[in-house]
Amino acid sequence: MVAGLGHELRQPLFAVKSIAQLVLQAPEAEREALLTSLLEQVGHMEQLIEAIGNYSRKPQGPSIVDVDGVLSQVRRWLAPRAGRLGLSLRVVGGAARAGSMDPVALTQILVNLGNNALDAARSRVEFEAENTGSEIRVRIHDDGPGLSVSSAQAFEPxxxxxxxxxxxxxxxxxSRQLxxxxxxxxxxxxxxxxxxxxLVVPLWVPKG
Ligand SMILES: Nc1ncnc2c1ncn2[C@@H]1O[C@H](COP(=O)(O)OP(=O)(O)O)[C@@H](O)[C@H]1O
Ligand SMILES: [Mg+2]
Structure with missing residues:
Protein backbone atom coordinates (compact mmCIF):
# COMPACT_ATOMS: atom_id res chain seq x y z
CA MET A 1 0.00 0.00 0.00
CA VAL A 2 2.90 2.33 0.76
CA ALA A 3 4.36 1.72 -2.70
CA GLY A 4 0.99 2.62 -4.17
CA LEU A 5 0.89 5.78 -2.07
CA GLY A 6 3.91 7.24 -3.88
CA HIS A 7 2.17 6.65 -7.18
CA GLU A 8 -1.11 8.11 -5.91
CA LEU A 9 0.61 11.23 -4.60
CA ARG A 10 2.41 11.90 -7.87
CA GLN A 11 -0.81 12.80 -9.69
CA PRO A 12 -2.01 15.56 -7.33
CA LEU A 13 1.57 16.73 -6.90
CA PHE A 14 1.91 17.14 -10.65
CA ALA A 15 -1.45 18.95 -10.69
CA VAL A 16 -0.28 21.33 -7.95
CA LYS A 17 2.88 22.11 -9.89
CA SER A 18 0.98 22.73 -13.13
CA ILE A 19 -1.67 24.87 -11.45
CA ALA A 20 0.99 26.91 -9.64
CA GLN A 21 2.68 27.60 -12.98
CA LEU A 22 -0.67 28.71 -14.41
CA VAL A 23 -1.26 31.01 -11.44
CA LEU A 24 2.03 32.76 -12.14
CA GLN A 25 0.84 33.75 -15.61
CA ALA A 26 -2.89 34.06 -14.99
CA PRO A 27 -4.70 37.40 -14.92
CA GLU A 28 -5.86 38.45 -11.46
CA ALA A 29 -9.50 37.47 -12.19
CA GLU A 30 -8.64 33.82 -12.85
CA ARG A 31 -6.36 33.27 -9.92
CA GLU A 32 -9.00 32.57 -7.32
CA ALA A 33 -10.44 29.62 -9.27
CA LEU A 34 -6.98 28.23 -9.91
CA LEU A 35 -5.97 28.54 -6.27
CA THR A 36 -9.20 26.85 -5.21
CA SER A 37 -8.43 23.82 -7.38
CA LEU A 38 -4.86 23.88 -6.12
CA LEU A 39 -6.15 23.68 -2.54
CA GLU A 40 -8.41 20.76 -3.51
CA GLN A 41 -5.40 18.85 -4.77
CA VAL A 42 -3.46 19.61 -1.59
CA GLY A 43 -6.48 18.45 0.43
CA HIS A 44 -6.51 15.16 -1.46
CA MET A 45 -2.81 14.60 -0.71
CA GLU A 46 -3.47 15.39 2.95
CA GLN A 47 -6.27 12.81 3.10
CA LEU A 48 -4.10 10.11 1.53
CA ILE A 49 -1.27 10.74 3.98
CA GLU A 50 -3.67 10.89 6.91
CA ALA A 51 -5.31 7.58 5.97
CA ILE A 52 -1.96 5.83 5.69
CA GLY A 53 -0.71 7.58 8.84
CA ASN A 54 -3.65 6.33 10.88
CA TYR A 55 -3.05 2.82 9.67
CA SER A 56 0.67 2.82 10.32
CA ARG A 57 0.26 3.92 13.94
CA LYS A 58 1.76 1.34 16.25
CA PRO A 59 -0.83 -1.45 16.62
CA GLN A 60 -1.81 -2.10 20.21
CA GLY A 61 -3.08 -5.61 19.62
CA PRO A 62 -6.48 -6.93 20.62
CA SER A 63 -7.82 -6.17 24.07
CA ILE A 64 -11.25 -6.40 25.65
CA VAL A 65 -13.58 -3.86 24.07
CA ASP A 66 -17.19 -2.91 24.71
CA VAL A 67 -18.55 -3.10 21.16
CA ASP A 68 -21.89 -1.47 22.04
CA GLY A 69 -20.02 1.31 23.83
CA VAL A 70 -17.81 1.97 20.80
CA LEU A 71 -20.90 1.94 18.57
CA SER A 72 -22.57 4.62 20.72
CA GLN A 73 -19.45 6.74 20.56
CA VAL A 74 -19.17 6.31 16.78
CA ARG A 75 -22.83 7.30 16.47
CA ARG A 76 -22.18 10.48 18.44
CA TRP A 77 -19.24 11.33 16.18
CA LEU A 78 -21.16 10.71 12.95
CA ALA A 79 -24.41 12.34 14.12
CA PRO A 80 -23.50 15.94 13.14
CA ARG A 81 -22.62 14.88 9.59
CA ALA A 82 -25.77 12.73 9.33
CA GLY A 83 -27.76 15.74 10.55
CA ARG A 84 -26.27 18.06 7.94
CA LEU A 85 -27.10 15.49 5.24
CA GLY A 86 -30.64 15.02 6.59
CA LEU A 87 -30.06 11.29 7.16
CA SER A 88 -31.21 9.18 10.08
CA LEU A 89 -28.55 7.24 11.93
CA ARG A 90 -29.61 4.33 14.09
CA VAL A 91 -27.74 1.88 16.29
CA VAL A 92 -29.38 -1.43 17.14
CA GLY A 93 -27.51 -3.41 19.74
CA GLY A 94 -27.40 -4.08 23.41
CA ALA A 95 -26.04 -7.61 23.54
CA ALA A 96 -22.61 -7.17 22.03
CA ARG A 97 -20.34 -6.30 24.89
CA ALA A 98 -17.01 -8.02 25.25
CA GLY A 99 -15.23 -8.20 21.92
CA SER A 100 -11.54 -8.74 21.35
CA MET A 101 -10.00 -5.95 19.27
CA ASP A 102 -7.80 -2.89 19.50
CA PRO A 103 -10.45 -0.27 20.44
CA VAL A 104 -8.82 2.42 18.26
CA ALA A 105 -8.86 0.05 15.27
CA LEU A 106 -12.50 -0.86 15.93
CA THR A 107 -13.43 2.82 16.08
CA GLN A 108 -11.54 3.59 12.89
CA ILE A 109 -13.22 0.74 11.01
CA LEU A 110 -16.71 1.79 12.11
CA VAL A 111 -16.09 5.46 11.29
CA ASN A 112 -14.83 4.49 7.81
CA LEU A 113 -17.86 2.28 7.15
CA GLY A 114 -20.24 4.86 8.63
CA ASN A 115 -18.86 7.62 6.43
CA ASN A 116 -19.13 5.44 3.32
CA ALA A 117 -22.74 4.65 4.24
CA LEU A 118 -23.51 8.35 4.82
CA ASP A 119 -21.93 9.19 1.43
CA ALA A 120 -24.30 6.71 -0.26
CA ALA A 121 -27.53 6.71 1.78
CA ARG A 122 -30.79 8.15 0.54
CA SER A 123 -32.42 8.45 3.94
CA ARG A 124 -30.90 6.19 6.56
CA VAL A 125 -27.87 4.39 7.93
CA GLU A 126 -28.11 1.61 10.47
CA PHE A 127 -25.53 -0.12 12.65
CA GLU A 128 -26.60 -3.42 14.10
CA ALA A 129 -24.55 -5.53 16.50
CA GLU A 130 -25.29 -9.14 17.25
CA ASN A 131 -23.56 -11.62 19.53
CA THR A 132 -23.90 -15.06 17.91
CA GLY A 133 -22.27 -16.82 20.84
CA SER A 134 -19.11 -17.51 18.87
CA GLU A 135 -18.40 -13.97 17.59
CA ILE A 136 -19.80 -10.46 17.39
CA ARG A 137 -21.16 -9.33 14.03
CA VAL A 138 -21.60 -5.66 13.35
CA ARG A 139 -23.60 -4.87 10.22
CA ILE A 140 -23.57 -1.43 8.63
CA HIS A 141 -26.44 -0.88 6.26
CA ASP A 142 -27.52 2.04 4.09
CA ASP A 143 -30.37 2.58 1.62
CA GLY A 144 -28.22 4.07 -1.14
CA PRO A 145 -27.68 2.73 -4.67
CA GLY A 146 -25.36 -0.10 -3.58
CA LEU A 147 -21.88 -0.72 -4.92
CA SER A 148 -21.09 0.32 -8.49
CA VAL A 149 -17.84 -1.66 -8.45
CA SER A 150 -17.29 -5.31 -7.53
CA SER A 151 -16.62 -6.17 -3.91
CA ALA A 152 -13.08 -7.25 -4.86
CA GLN A 153 -12.44 -3.87 -6.48
CA ALA A 154 -13.94 -1.89 -3.61
CA PHE A 155 -11.46 -3.53 -1.21
CA GLU A 156 -8.48 -2.72 -3.51
CA PRO A 157 -6.34 0.20 -2.30
CA SER A 175 -10.55 -1.34 7.51
CA ARG A 176 -10.34 -4.93 6.29
CA GLN A 177 -6.64 -5.10 7.13
CA LEU A 178 -7.25 -3.72 10.63
CA LEU A 199 -17.52 -6.69 10.53
CA VAL A 200 -16.66 -9.79 12.51
CA VAL A 201 -15.19 -9.10 15.94
CA PRO A 202 -13.88 -12.11 17.87
CA LEU A 203 -15.31 -12.63 21.33
CA TRP A 204 -13.10 -11.80 24.26
CA VAL A 205 -12.05 -14.98 26.00
CA PRO A 206 -10.86 -14.40 29.57
CA LYS A 207 -7.62 -16.20 30.30
CA GLY A 208 -7.92 -18.91 32.86
N1 LIG B 1 -21.98 2.03 1.40
C1 LIG B 1 -21.56 2.10 0.13
N2 LIG B 1 -22.43 2.26 -0.90
C2 LIG B 1 -22.02 2.32 -2.18
N3 LIG B 1 -20.72 2.23 -2.56
C3 LIG B 1 -19.79 2.08 -1.59
C4 LIG B 1 -20.14 1.99 -0.22
N4 LIG B 1 -19.01 1.82 0.50
C5 LIG B 1 -18.00 1.79 -0.38
N5 LIG B 1 -18.45 1.95 -1.65
C6 LIG B 1 -17.66 1.95 -2.88
O1 LIG B 1 -16.34 1.48 -2.61
C7 LIG B 1 -15.38 2.47 -2.96
C8 LIG B 1 -14.16 2.36 -2.04
O2 LIG B 1 -14.52 2.75 -0.71
P1 LIG B 1 -13.36 3.24 0.27
O3 LIG B 1 -12.24 2.25 0.23
O4 LIG B 1 -13.94 3.57 1.59
O5 LIG B 1 -12.81 4.54 -0.45
P2 LIG B 1 -13.49 6.01 -0.59
O6 LIG B 1 -14.63 6.09 0.36
O7 LIG B 1 -12.40 6.96 -0.26
O8 LIG B 1 -13.91 6.09 -2.04
C9 LIG B 1 -16.13 3.79 -2.90
O9 LIG B 1 -15.53 4.80 -3.69
C10 LIG B 1 -17.51 3.37 -3.42
O10 LIG B 1 -17.51 3.28 -4.83
MG1 LIG C 1 -14.45 5.52 2.40
Missing part, protein backbone atom coordinates in the same frame (compact mmCIF):
# COMPACT_ATOMS: atom_id res chain seq x y z
CA UNK A 158 -6.95 3.53 -4.10
CA UNK A 159 -10.11 2.37 -5.88
CA UNK A 160 -12.63 5.17 -5.43
CA UNK A 161 -15.69 6.34 -7.34
CA UNK A 162 -15.72 9.65 -5.45
CA UNK A 163 -14.47 12.96 -6.83
CA UNK A 164 -10.92 14.07 -5.96
CA UNK A 165 -10.83 15.53 -2.48
CA UNK A 166 -13.77 13.33 -1.40
CA UNK A 167 -12.35 9.84 -1.67
CA UNK A 168 -8.98 8.16 -1.20
CA UNK A 169 -9.98 4.56 -1.90
CA UNK A 170 -8.27 3.57 1.35
CA UNK A 171 -11.22 3.26 3.74
CA UNK A 172 -12.24 -0.30 2.90
CA UNK A 173 -8.79 -1.87 2.37
CA UNK A 174 -7.42 -0.36 5.58
CA UNK A 179 -10.04 -6.27 11.17
CA UNK A 180 -7.83 -9.15 10.04
CA UNK A 181 -4.86 -7.92 12.08
CA UNK A 182 -7.18 -8.33 15.08
CA UNK A 183 -8.39 -11.82 14.16
CA UNK A 184 -11.65 -10.54 12.67
CA UNK A 185 -12.80 -9.83 9.13
CA UNK A 186 -14.76 -7.37 7.03
CA UNK A 187 -16.95 -8.44 4.12
CA UNK A 188 -19.68 -7.11 1.87
CA UNK A 189 -22.89 -9.06 2.43
CA UNK A 190 -25.87 -9.35 0.06
CA UNK A 191 -28.74 -6.92 0.55
CA UNK A 192 -31.85 -6.09 -1.47
CA UNK A 193 -31.49 -2.36 -0.97
CA UNK A 194 -28.30 -0.33 -0.68
CA UNK A 195 -25.08 -1.77 0.68
CA UNK A 196 -24.40 -3.90 3.75
CA UNK A 197 -21.02 -4.61 5.26
CA UNK A 198 -20.35 -7.04 8.06
Missing amino acids: FVTTKPPGKGTGLGLPI ARDNGGDLVLIPSDVGASFE
